[in-house]
Amino acid sequence: MKRKDWLELLRLVGNINRSLDLQDVLRAILEEIREVTASEAGSVFLLDEEKGELQFYTVSGGAESTLQAYRIPLEKGVVGYVARTGEAVILNDPHQDPRFLRDLEKQTGYTTRNLMAIPLIHKGRRIGVAEVLNHREGPYTAEDLEVFRALGEMAAVAIQNARLYADLERLFRESLRALVAAIDARDPYTAGHSERVAQYALWMGEELSLSREEQHQLELAALFHDIGKISIPDAVLLKAGRLSEEEYHLIQSHPERGVEILRHIRQFEPILPAVRHHHERWDGQGYPDGLAGEEIPLFARIIAYVDTYDALTTDRPYRRGFSPERALQILQENAGTQLDPGLLPVFRRVFPRMAGEDDA
Ligand SMILES: [Fe+2]
Ligand SMILES: [Fe+2]
Numbered sequence: 377m378k379r380k381d382w383l384e385l386l387r388l389v390g391n392i393n394r395s396l397d398l399q400d401v402l403r404a405i406l407e408e409i410r411e412v413t414a415s416e417a418g419s420v421f422l423l424d425e426e427k428g429e430l431q432f433y434t435v436s437g438g439a440e441s442t443l444q445a446y447r448i449p450l451e452k453g454v455v456g457y458v459a460r461t462g463e464a465v466i467l468n469d470p471h472q473d474p475r476f477l478r479d480l481e482k483q484t485g486y487t488t489r490n491l492m493a494i495p496l497i498h499k500g501r502r503i504g505v506a507e508v509l510n511h512r513e514g515p516y517t518a519e520d521l522e523v524f525r526a527l528g529e530m531a532a533v534a535i536q537n538a539r540l541y542a543d544l545e546r547l548f549r550e551s552l553r554a555l556v557a558a559i560d561a562r563d564p565y566t567a568g569h570s571e572r573v574a575q576y577a578l579w580m581g582e583e584l585s586l587s588r589e590e591q592h593q594l595e596l597a598a599l600f601h602d603i604g605k606i607s608i609p610d611a612v613l614l615k616a617g618r619l620s621e622e623e624y625h626l627i628q629s630h631p632e633r634g635v636e637i638l639r640h641i642r643q644f645e646p647i648l649p650a651v652r653h654h655h656e657r658w659d660g661q662g663y664p665d666g667l668a669g670e671e672i673p674l675f676a677r678i679i680a681y682v683d684t685y686d687a688l689t690t691d692r693p694y695r696r697g698f699s700p701e702r703a704l705q706i707l708q709e710n711a712g713t714q715l716d717p718g719l720l721p722v723f724r725r726v727f728p729r730m731a732g733e734d735d736a
Contacts, residue, residue, distance in 0.1 A: 453477030576682035604633030650675035700731035
């Protein structure tokens with residue numbers, strides 16, 4: 377392999393490992409293999425073992441490449457052959473080869489002059505196929521195939537990493553949701569509260585154009601804002617009658633208790649301030665620290681809106697839930713005292729979605 381090709385490969389490894397998002401990884405892989413093998417188009421086919429299909433991602437064309445996804449049955453075509461046998465293939469006259477799948481050409485509107493296809497193998501397991509089409513400099517050679525194979529090995533690792541990460545991330549989120557749902561369910565009046573507050577907060581985060589990372593943190597903070605209630609006894613938490621002063625203080629300790637629980641997990645560090653301060657008030661009359669105005673972390677000010685909205689619109693032992701419109705009115709009256717008036721327009725824009733008026 378030429379020195380230039382190895383340098384390309386090194387650059388590729390950097391590029392495809394920059395993100396852990398599968399779509400981003402595939403896009404980076406496809407762009408790199410197209411360039412390094414001097415091909416017009418590149419495709420990655422990921423094996424879906426359950427369905428016996430290959431999920432097909434392709435990038436073609438110039439600077440403005442688009443990632444498209446198709447599905448093809450495993451028994452079909454050159455890539456099907458490569459996926460089944462694990463053999464690499466070079467076809468410099470594909471239309472003469474019985475394995476060549478003309479249907480796909482019709483589907484993609486792409487004419488194939490020549491192609492190379494290799495299996496993507498990770499730890500001995502076939503995870504898919506990579507293919508490049510239409511060499512810019514005549515037929516594909518054995519040396520081109522060697523470069524392509526080296527790329528394929530790294531691509532397989534990057535794809536598997538992205539998949540593992542996605543699985544972990546899903547497991548993490550689902551476990552958290554199950555935990556929070558179990559806590560909310562102790563009190564029939566708050567069932568689903570945290571989940572709704574998380575969804576509403578996320579909508580506000582989107583409206584505020586927060587970064588993806590910030591949106592993720594805001595959602596987590598909202599999901600966990602009341603987790604401190606886990607250590608408050610049912611006799612107090614579910615008490616229907618008037619609370620004694622002591623009981624009242626106990627309930628008011630839930631933000632601090634929440635931080636106490638979450639601070640042991642490193643990933644939660646960024647959300648601790650939002651959990652601690654979600655009952656602060658804009659005018660400084662809230663708890664636990666009596667912070668006022670912009671001293672209160674932004675995420676806590678956002679959660680204050682959607683937390684109050686959800687509390688108002690759900691039934692309580694002592695009253696029926698308010699209508700969304702009435703709740704909005706109450707929040708408007710409290711902007712500037714309890715709530716950050718600067719966030720009111722944001723809340724109003726998201727309100728139709730919360731009220732379920734946005735379904736049309
Ligand atoms: Fe709370
Ligand atoms: Fe709450």
